Amino acid sequence: MMHTARLKQTRETFWRTLQTFCVTRIVIAVVLLIYFGFNAVRGAEALEVTDSWGMFVAYGVLAVVFALSSVYWQRQFITQLLLQLMVDIAAISLLYITAGGARSGLAILYLFPLAGAAVLAPLILALFFVSVVTLIMLSESGYQLLHSISDVSPSRAGLYGAAFFAAIYVINRLAAKLIKQENLAAQRGHELQVQEAINRLVIADMGDGILVVGNDTEVFACNPAAERMLGLSMPVGKTDWKITAxxxxxxxxxxxxxxxxxxxxxxxxSSFVMVKPGDAATGATRDLVTHLKLRFAKVESPGLAEDRTVIFVQDVTEIENQAQQLKLASMGRLTASIAHEVRNPLSAIAHAASLLREDAVDPTQKRLLNIVGDNVVRLNQMIEDILKLSRKAHTHTEPLELGPFLEELLDEFDESHSVPPGVIALGRMDGVRVRFDPLHLREVVVNLLSNALRYASGQDDSIRIELVSPLPSRLELHVQDDGPAITPEVRAHLFEPFYTTSSKGTGLGLYVARELCLNNGAMLDYEYRMGLSREGADEPSGRFVISFAVRN
Incomplete structure (x- = not known):
């Protein structure tokens, strides 16, 4: 099959070359008609032009016929070539003899059909036509010599013949070399196409996603696995899109x-990221959040004008879920141990410290007892946060109306934290219902509001709670304050247990909040988005986002 394809490609090349010679033949016929017609007008009598008009017209008609045949009847290549060469040699020979033989200088016209034979015919056949042309020229010179015509030299015809032999041999060898190179290029091109087809098949069948991107995040290639992981539904063959879009x-x-x-x-x-799969064009969604492992590899090639990077994408969501289950099991055992082994001694320490504080008179003793009390409170809060994880199994499956729930929660929060009226602004949430355990959602929102209250300016609407629906099948609750955004360095460890930037914090609040969200099929994250600053400038700001799976 490969040989057949290469042979077909070679034949197409031969036919194109033959068509080029046919066009050249028509041009030569037209030029000859114009040349001899101009001489006839001037009254030149050196040539018997009148007797040659029929031959010129016939040759021009045959040239057109040969050109049409090479285009519309591509069969019997050798037969067409031989017929055209014989007509060319016959026409040129008649013109050569009529014009006076070697003296006319028209012997150079033989180079046209002979060059065509050298390019398109085998060497033996091309040399045969050179021999025929040489015999015609020698015969014409011998005839004139027998008739005692002056200024006749057979050596001139011999020199033409020798030059034709040399030229045709060189042209034939060069053409053969070019044809061989073309066949080799066609073979390499076919092998490259096969390899590309294999690569596409392997990449398309891979379980890991592959993205080929430029420095501006423009995607040049994307396999189906990557589309599934990212929740995209791109048209077949579409690669002109950017990740940042x-x-x-x-x-x-x-x-x-x-x-x-x-x-x-x-x-x-490698990097680990979490994405919310969703197609902005179609609204197609997959899981609420997908954990992806990214590995980057730079494409290095000396001849590559632009940088390319291959991003290998691996979905580790299932692995994370399994690790989560193991973590929850360990946390359950840990909470039971803490409840029995730590909380009771801690209560005894707190009680003893309070008794000592009643009799303490020395300021130094009071300060030390206060330190003991503060740390007892901190440890007790840490235990409370850990014990909250043990209540994750008690999920509430009934739909929760979000508006009245948040209004009641904000009334209690304002009263317990002495928040001035107007500091916390609640957006409209008429008729919105979500599936979330009320106790869990209360703990999550109170934790987020406590953090916001710590960094907000305290002005009106400095803390905002808004409901956003970026996709028809997704609902997000945003909690944002007008304080400075969290730095990317802190953001990288924000939800890790026991990580805190506050001397009074335990580092478990946001961790517990995210775990409670995951237990209710939601996701808690901190995102940077464009928004209006306090001065009215459009700049990126940070906010906590609770993503609910679906709207109810």
Whole structure:
């Protein structure tokens, strides 16, 4: 099959070359008609032009017929070639003899059909036609010599013949070399197409996603696995899109830019990100959140004008879920141990410290007892946060009306934290219902409001709770304050247990809040989005986002 394809390609090349010679033949016929017609007008009598008009017209008609045949009847290539060569040699020979033989200088016209034979015919056949032309020229010179015509030299015809032999041999060898190179190029091209087809099949069948991107996050290639992981539904063959065009993929874009600007040269560095799969065009969604492992590899090629990077995408959501189950099991055993082994001694320490504080008179003793009391309270709060995880199994399956729930929660929060009226602004949430355990959602929102109250300016609407629906099948609750955004360095560890930037915090509040959200099929995250600052400028700001799976 490969040989047949190469042979077909070679035949197409031969036919195109033959068509070129046919066009050249028509041009030569037209030029000859114009030339001899001009001489006839001038009254030149050196040539018997009148007797040659029929031959010129016939030759021009045959040239057109040969051209049409090479285009519309591509069969019997050798037969067509031989017929055209014989007509060319016959016409040129008649013109050569009529014009006076070698003296006319028209012997050079033989080079046209002979060159065509050298390019398109085998060497033996091309040399045969050279021999025929040489015999015609020698015969014409011998005839004139027998008739005692002056200024006749057979050596001139012999020199023409020798020159034709040399030229045709060189042209034939060069043409054969070019044809061989073309066949080799066609073979390499076919092998490359087969390899590309294999690569596409392997990449399309891979379980891991593959993205080929440029420095501006433009995607040049994307396999089906990557589309599934990212929740996209691209048309077949579409690659002219950018990762930054989809807000849900900004975490991938941020990880890619961070890798590009890294100076340690670790080209195989991996990153773990979480994305909310969703197609902005179709609204197609998959899971609420997908945990992805990204590995970046730079494409290095000396001849590559632009940088390319391959991003290997692996879905580790299932692995994370399994790890989560193991973590919850361990946490359950830990909470039971803490409840029995730590809380009771801690209560005894707190009671003893309070008794000592009643009799303490020395300021130093009071200060030390206060330190003991503060740390007892902190440890007790840490135990309370850990014990909250044990209540995750008690989920509430009934739909919860979000508006009245948040209004009641804010009334209690304002009263318990002495929040001035108007500081916390609640957006409209008429008729919105979600599936979330009320106790769990209360703990999550109170935790977020406590953090916001710590950093907000305290002005009117400095803390905002808004409901956003970026997709028809997704609902988000935003909790945002007008304080400074969390730095990317802190953001990377924000939801890790026991990580805190406050001397009075336990580092478990946000961790517990995220675990409670996951237990209710939701997701808690901190995102950077464009928004109006306090001065009215459009700049990126941070906010906590609770993503509910579906609207109820």
């Amino acid at each position: 989809y807000p849900s993929l900004m975490t991938i874009a941020d990880a890619f830019q961070a890798w590009r600007h890294r100076q340690d040269g670790d080209v195989d560095a």
